[in-house]
Amino acid sequence: MISENLNTVREKIQSACKKAGRDPGQVTLVAVSKTKPVSALREAYEAGARDFGENKVQELMDKMPQLPGDIRWHMIGHLQRNKVKYIVGKVALIHSVDSLRLAEEISRESVRQGVCTDILIEVNMAGEESKFGVTPEEAPKLVEEAAALPGIHIKGLMTIAPYTDISEKNRLYFERMRELSVDIIGKNIDNVSMNVLSMGMTGDYAVAVEEGATCVRVGTGIFGERDYAAQTPQPAKLGARKGMVSE
Numbered sequence: 001m002i003s004e005n006l007n008t009v010r011e012k013i014q015s016a017c018k019k020a021g022r023d024p025g026q027v028t029l030v031a032v033s034k035t036k037p038v039s040a041l042r043e044a045y046e047a048g049a050r051d052f053g054e055n056k057v058q059e060l061m062d063k064m065p066q067l068p069g070d071i072r073w074h075m076i077g078h079l080q081r082n083k084v085k086y087i088v089g090k091v092a093l094i095h096s097v098d099s100l101r102l103a104e105e106i107s108r109e110s111v112r113q114g115v116c117t118d119i120l121i122e123v124n125m126a127g128e129e130s131k132f133g134v135t136p137e138e139a140p141k142l143v144e145e146a147a148a149l150p151g152i153h154i155k156g157l158m159t160i161a162p163y164t165d166i167s168e169k170n171r172l173y174f175e176r177m178r179e180l181s182v183d184i185i186g187k188n189i190d191n192v193s194m195n196v197l198s199m200g201m202t203g204d205y206a207v208a209v210e211e212g213a214t215c216v217r218v219g220t221g222i223f224g225e226r227d228y229a230a231q232t233p234q235p236a237k238l239g240a241r242k243g244m245v246s247e
């Protein structure tokens, strides 16, 4: 099942690329495995998945040693500063940097370990109350300030678009995020590249790819619905969509 789902998602990415005249090799599919058992991740790995996304530090740390070492782990959930030390040096990319204080903590820990950590700046493109991320207006300033820190490298931007059954409704946000990345490139800030646009989830990844996503984060479309009832309740930001928040 997981391997069929993966193939379907890959095919949809390919056709979205074709439609937009893009090279499918420019799009990384991150398999979002939060709440799913290691056996499910292993199945996806067997089917060729090498990029996995998790939104909680604890879960990430539990799963990592149980799976092959060539997996690129993506931290996609809200990250608390006191947990940064656990993931620096272990994850390939932190998608969810939304404050200078968090960037500073990642910088400090990276320098301490003698590594360079790749990060994305999370932008709340639709201005939703329930979501983390800086506003599009604040993003260039955060990029500029974070870029000056040692031990981190800003690779691009990440957004979580509103939940909708009509993916076309999110096209505007994806388009605006690409424009924002172009604006930021235009500022010629040292130590900043905008090669990564992490946008698009199960409901809207095809539209995101058409609008320039280089990284799509797909969970349900690969692993099926998540069962949160089976999990310990986590403190969530009020009104947030299930699973979108918490570290």
Ligand SMILES: *Cc1c(COP(=O)(O)O)cnc(C)c1O
Pocket: 032, 034, 055, 076, 077, 160, 201, 202, 203, 217, 218, 219, 220, 221, 243, 244, 245
């Ligand atoms: C859970 C999650 C996803 C995947 O969501 P699906 O709708 O299941 O594809 C993507 N990005 C983030 C940040 C998430 O928390």
